Amino acid sequence: MSHSRAWCPVVLVAAPASGQGKTTVASALARLHRRAGRRVQAFKCGPDFLDPFWLSLASGGPVHSLDLWMNGEADCARRLQQAASQSDLVVVEGVMGLFDGQPSAADLARRFGLPVLAVVDASAMAGTFGALAFGLQHYQPGLPWLGVLANRVGSERHAQMLLDGLREPSTWLGALPRDGAWTLPERHLGLVSAQELPDALARLDAAADALVATPLGQRDLADATQWPRWDGPGLIDPAEPVAPRLAGRRIAVARDAAFCFIYPANLDTLQALGAELCFFSPLSDEAVPACDALWLPGGYPELHAQALAANPAMQASLQAHVAAGRPVWAECGGMMALFDELVGVDGQVHAGWGLLPGRVLMQKRLAALGPQQWDTGAGVLRGHTFHYSRCETALQPIGHSQRPNQAGPTHEGEAVYAQGSVRASYFHAWFASAPEAVARLFLPAEAA
The missing domain is CATH 3.40.50.300 (P-loop containing nucleotide triphosphate hydrolases)
Structure with a gap:
């Protein structure tokens, strides 16, 4: 045709x-x-x-x-x-x-x-x-x-x-x-x-x-x-070029049954920033691939908590990555796996990766749902939140996402946590909304 x-x-x-x-x-x-x-x-x-x-x-x-x-x-x-x-x-x-x-x-x-x-x-x-x-x-x-x-x-x-x-x-x-x-x-x-x-x-x-x-x-x-005739949206401005802030950097992306919530557009944005991408499975691989930074996207760690806990080699590899000061961005399910413990709806306690202090508790009721935006200081990332768990941690947030078009403590959305080179939140980011902010998530502090 x-x-x-x-x-x-x-x-x-x-x-x-x-x-x-x-x-x-x-x-x-x-x-x-x-x-x-x-x-x-x-x-x-x-x-x-x-x-x-x-x-x-x-x-x-x-x-x-x-x-x-x-x-x-x-x-x-x-x-x-x-x-x-x-x-x-x-x-x-x-x-x-x-x-x-x-x-x-x-x-x-x-x-x-x-x-x-x-x-x-x-x-x-x-x-x-x-x-x-x-x-x-x-x-x-x-x-x-x-x-x-x-x-x-x-x-x-x-x-x-x-x-x-x-x-x-x-x-x-x-x-x-x-x-x-x-x-x-x-x-x-x-x-x-x-x-x-x-x-x-x-x-x-x-x-x-x-x-x-x-x-x-x-x-x-x-x-x-x-079919009804559809001629397209008319004249539109081309997208602004993205500066290759991540050129020469290799980002490892977790991708398997436990970590599968990945917008294809987010991968496109990382590549537009100049990054080389590689993928790995925290469920079945023994180590994080050689990389400069790590993205742990959302997914279902709660459905695979036993298998994740039964892979100590991966836990040790993740801990070594963080100990070396290499950046980690973890969102929702990716963040949940970083805590010391993950507690299922049935009360069963599973060991987490121990990279953030505290525990995550699954619940039957929806904990949060809806659009969110996070002012990173280097740009406002847009995205959303959707989860059935809550976390208990002594960590103090470095910031919060907000509901759209609203500001102030009464409209705070998800906490954003930081420990060492780890940044983590329940917030799912749409990377294309603020590429410069995304680049900073994957650069070490001295380079960002």
Whole structure:
């Protein structure tokens, strides 16, 4: 298929709430066209590490976040424009419900003219489906609309009842039956990552096969009459060049089942800063690779606490790295593993790496969620927080993140800790928001 055309089908997959099946439908649509040999670029609205695993498996490429606040409008525009110029289909998965959050998926759709596909779990409704579809489409004026797809439908008769309830039958894009073959399992932080399931691709193929039978699945990407025209965000300024502050420096990045919450854009930013990247597994490797600095991203240390504690060689290697004064940036799960102890929800105590004093306690209730920004003194890093644990430590924070557009002690977000060459926080940073600040995290104090 030619990629020189002036338009590209774009769809934003949204829903009235979380848990309706957005990820399943967005991934199925991407997989359907990817396995037919077409170029598909997928994105995820807002800060998220889990849904992108599925979208990446389905589309065959990296999945970046699109968030009007965290990325900024210009960054979102550049990413969308580049994707549309290189793809046969662009799929953007929304976040929570269509109008939830500030900014919401609807805000993104309206700003860039992204046609919305609403996925509705219709398993326990009939005529009300039509009211919900109508409300989603018309609640905000000027929302671009593709149509509505019913999910978890019980039978063909049920699907017909749902279609009959639509005020605008032309917006019907089909129904997917309730079927365990493509159900995506969940746990406390959200969906189970695609990497953990040996049958992950089979699940996506089953969902894509089901989508083939729907009007959505039968739309021809090459036929401009079957898709709302999308010409891109218009003229946008090029990104400012990034000074290569990390040139000649090698950064080791932890990446395995315990430490897997990594924005691809963060890796891009480190490379734009001039860093050479290498990857290692704290679960299975015996030592940190030869490097100048270390990034311990978030993930699930609580699910792998026993295995981490059973690898004393890695602990000794990490301690030697810190003893040599080499920088460490640890966020959320990466920070949790640095404390003396990690206590599970069941009360079981696991030994940590002992690089920060204190302990981390898992809990069933969500401890923090939402966008955050941290003024590092060398720039304001934007990002978010999302965790089910708390830490008890004698360390005094060197600073705190803040909620967006708010300041002062009453709006303090996550503590930022420092001990020796270690900097750590529950705060997940979007590196592209302040590259100079990121460079300083990975430079020794005398060079920063």
